[in-house]
Amino acid sequence: MYGFEALSFNIHGGYLEAIVRGHRSGLLTTADYNNLCQCETLDDIKMHLSATEYGPYLQNEPSPLHTTTIVEKCTLKLVDDYKHMLCQATEPLSTFLEYITYGHMIDNVVLIVTGTLHERDVQELLEKCHPLGMFDSIATLAVAQNMRELYRLVLVDTPLAPYFSECITSEDLDDMNIEIMRNTLYKAYLEDFYRFCQKLGGATAEIMSDLLAFEADRRAVNITINSYPYGHEELAVCEDIDQVRAVMEKYPPYQSIFAKLSYGESQMLDKAFYEEEVKRHCLAFEQQFHYAVFFAYMRLREQEIRNLMWISECVAQNQKSRVHDSVVFIF
Amino acid sequence: MSSSAIIAAHSSSWAAALVRISPYTFSAIGIAVSIGVSVLGAAWGIYITGSSLIGAAIKAPRITSKNLISVIFCEAVAIYGVIVAIILQTKLESVPKASIYEPESLRAGYAIFASGLIVGFANLVCGLCVGIIGSSCALSDAQNSSLFVKILVIEIFGSALGLFGVIVGIIMSAQATWPSKF
Numbered sequence: 001m002y003g004f005e006a007l008s009f010n011i012h013g014g015y016l017e018a019i020v021r022g023h024r025s026g027l028l029t030t031a032d033y034n035n036l037c038q039c040e041t042l043d044d045i046k047m048h049l050s051a052t053e054y055g056p057y058l059q060n061e062p063s064p065l066h067t068t069t070i071v072e073k074c075t076l077k078l079v080d081d082y083k084h085m086l087c088q089a090t091e092p093l094s095t096f097l098e099y100i101t102y103g104h105m106i107d108n109v110v111l112i113v114t115g116t117l118h119e120r121d122v123q124e125l126l127e128k129c130h131p132l133g134m135f136d137s138i139a140t141l142a143v144a145q146n147m148r149e150l151y152r153l154v155l156v157d158t159p160l161a162p163y164f165s166e167c168i169t170s171e172d173l174d175d176m177n178i179e180i181m182r183n184t185l186y187k188a189y190l191e192d193f194y195r196f197c198q199k200l201g202g203a204t205a206e207i208m209s210d211l212l213a214f215e216a217d218r219r220a221v222n223i224t225i226n227s228y229p230y231g232h233e234e235l236a237v238c239e240d241i242d243q244v245r246a247v248m249e250k251y252p253p254y255q256s257i258f259a260k261l262s263y264g265e266s267q268m269l270d271k272a273f274y275e276e277e278v279k280r281h282c283l284a285f286e287q288q289f290h291y292a293v294f295f296a297y298m299r300l301r302e303q304e305i306r307n308l309m310w311i312s313e314c315v316a317q318n319q320k321s322r323v324h325d326s327v328v329f330i331f
Numbered sequence: 332m333s334s335s336a337i338i339a340a341h342s343s344s345w346a347a348a349l350v351r352i353s354p355y356t357f358s359a360i361g362i363a364v365s366i367g368v369s370v371l372g373a374a375w376g377i378y379i380t381g382s383s384l385i386g387a388a389i390k391a392p393r394i395t396s397k398n399l400i401s402v403i404f405c406e407a408v409a410i411y412g413v414i415v416a417i418i419l420q421t422k423l424e425s426v427p428k429a430s431i432y433e434p435e436s437l438r439a440g441y442a443i444f445a446s447g448l449i450v451g452f453a454n455l456v457c458g459l460c461v462g463i464i465g466s467s468c469a470l471s472d473a474q475n476s477s478l479f480v481k482i483l484v485i486e487i488f489g490s491a492l493g494l495f496g497v498i499v500g501i502i503m504s505a506q507a508t509w510p511s512k513f
Contacts, residue, residue, distance in 0.1 A: 006463045007375075010382045018386025018470060025390060025474050288467055 002202045009289040012090045017288070019088075020297050023081055024285060026053040028304055029331045036311050037323045045070065045312060053077065067312040074308055078301045079131045085294065092200060096291050098159065099193050100298050104133025105160055106189060110182045112141045113150070117174065147181065163188035183223060190216050203290035211295065214280055218273050221248065225269070274328045278303055282330065300330055353431060354440020355423070361447025362419045365500070368451030369412020369458075376405035376462025383466035391473035398472060400483065401465025404490045408458040411497045415450040415504075419443050422507045435510040446503040453496020460489040 009017075028036075032052060039045045042065040046058050049070075057073040086097050108129040115125040122142045129138070137154050144150040151164050163185045190212055197208040225241055248254040257272045277299070284296035307327045314323045380401045388395045422443055426436055468482040 006379070006466075007459065010379045010466060014379065014382030014466065015386040018383045018473075019389060021470055022387060022390030022473060288470065 002206075005202050005289040013093055013289075013291070016085055016088055016093065017293060019085065020293050021285070024293075024297055024300070027300060027330055028052060028307075030329045033307065033311075033327060033329060036308075037320070037327070039311075039315055042067070042070070042312060042316055045308075045315060049308075067309065067316050070312050071305060071309045074305045075131060078298070078305065081301075082132060082298065093291060093294075095196070096200070096204075097294060099196060100295055101132045102159060102189050102193075103186065104130040105135060105158065106133070106163075106182060106185045108133040108138060109141060109155070109160070109185075110178055112138065113144070114175070114178055116142045117178070147177075160185065160189075162192065183219070186219065187216075200291065203287055204292055207284050207287065207290060207292035208295065211280060211284065211292065214277065217254070218277070221269075221273075271326055271328065274303060274306075278328050278330055303328060304330065350432065350437060354436050355431075357440040357444035358419070358423055361444035362416050363447070364451040365419060365447035366412045366416040366451075369415075369454035370409045372455035372458030373405050373409035373412075374458075375455075376408065376458035376460075376465070377402055379459075379462035380405065380465030380469065384469040387469045387473040393476070394469060394472045394479075397479055398465070398469045401461065401468055401486060404461045404486055405458050405465070407490065408454045408461070408493045411493050412450060412454050415446070415497060415500050418501065419446060419504055419507075422504055424509045426509050427512060430510045433510055435508070439507040439509045442503050442507040446500040446507075449503065450496050450500035453500075454493045457490060457493035457496070460492060461486055464489055 032048070035048050036045055039048065043063065046061065046065060049055065049058055054074055054077060057077050058070070061069055061073065082097070082101075086094060089097055111129060112122070112125050115128075116122070122139055125142075126139060135158050137157065140154050141150065144153055147164075151161075155161055155164060165188075194209060194212050197205050197212070199205075221244065224244055245258050248258050257269075257276055281296040281299050284292045310326045311323055314320055380398075384395070384398050384401070422439075430436055464482065464486045468479065468486065471482060472479040
């Protein structure tokens with residue numbers, strides 16, 4: 001019953017909620033980002049990060065660092081945190097935590113299929129996959145020739161199986177179809193996750209439905225902008241970004257995002273959406289005794305890793321003036 | 332003859348059935364509720380606050396010693412229940428068989444029953460209240476140590492609820508005078 005979760009949530013979720021809030025206090029702050037933005041070389045970045053939670057993960061790296069190493073080690077920390085929480089969790093929290101990773105699984109599947117299409121080596125592709133989205137039979141994806149085989153050979157045993165009912169066709173896999181497949185899968189995943197949260201009820205349902213709805217809206221806008229005239233509802237009749245803007249400004253949450261962009265600019269849209277996403281995810285921590293804090297923590301960490309990647313790339317390529325273009329401060 | 336005596340005279344009415352239950356039954360149930368439900372409230376509160384405290388102390392070990400106060404407040408609730416149960420059981424006296432169902436005996440039995448219920452349920456909700464606040468207190472203290480004392484004030488108000496129950500329960504039980512033995 002909504003409002004009385006405090007009476008029974010802590011039986012199974014109290015310890016893990018406290019752990020995830022402890023992890024949240026380890027997220028990098030504005031002061032940390034300012035220090036990192038002042039760095040001259042990647043070794044400086046490593047030195048600054050050694051004072052944060054990432055210290056133990058980076059300290060053993062040999063001196064000529066690459067940006068990919070930094071990002072890989074930070075992602076490894078996220079994966080370790082996640083696995084620690086997952087093995088301590090009981091139902092339904094364990095199912096909830098698994099749902100968080102299905103998005104990465106979809107991305108990995110699409111990565112391998114696209115890479116195979118372009119004749120890349122399977123091992124090389126496997127190394128590029130996101131570790132949170134790995135599953136056992138992922139390497140066999142390289143063998144499939146069309147979507148039906150893809151489903152029958154590999155995906156039917158994975159948690160992604162129910163999402164495929166809308167996109168099994170006998171067409172061969174090519175770039176366009178793969179993108180459409182990715183978006184169809186992601187849509188089915190968001191709807192499934194939404195239904196699962198509604199079944200959980202209470203504060204989890206309320207907060208997660210807001211976060212998932214924002215994610216869905218963001219993807220819809222991105223798809224529209226990148227591929228008009230495909231889109232949905234009113235967005236479907238838009239021809240360019242100014243019409244998208246006219247449509248979105250009718251909805252108050254998005255008014256503020258689009259107001260920040262001057263006419264004709266679309267590269268700042270990503271950053272504006274990320275800022276709004278971070279703001280909403282931080283708000284999820286204001287309430288206690290629900291599962292949305294786990295989802296919010298994972299997304300905030302991913303944003304932090306994106307920030308670190310951008311900063312490292314800017315430093316490595318000596319483009320420090322552009323550092324603030326894409327860094328979203330979390331606190 | 333008073334009307335209550337007329338009602339009680341009908342041997343198949345509910346009123347008659349109720350007044351023929353021994354006052355000792357009611358007293359015993361009252362004492363059981365007093366200790367049993369208080370301990371339920373204390374235990375519930377302790378696990379709510381304890382699970383959050385353990386998890387939060389991993390990243391912020393400094394919070395453990397201060398936040399044990401929340402656990403102590405919950406424990407106090409169980410102690411109130413024990414004290415009142417001991418007081419109530421000293422109020423039980425034997426009366427001769429002929430006067431078990433006299434109004435005076437019934438009054439004493441009901442007073443002990445009510446006292447036990449009051450204390451038991453007041454301590455149940457007090458334990459829950461203190462436990463939930465203690466959990467939030469531990470999590471907030473782990474993030475920002477200046478919040479601890481402020482949230483502790485809320486907990487102190489919460490623990491007053493159990494005290495109200497104990498006071499009223501003891502006043503009720505002071506009325507439990509059984510008829511004298513002749």
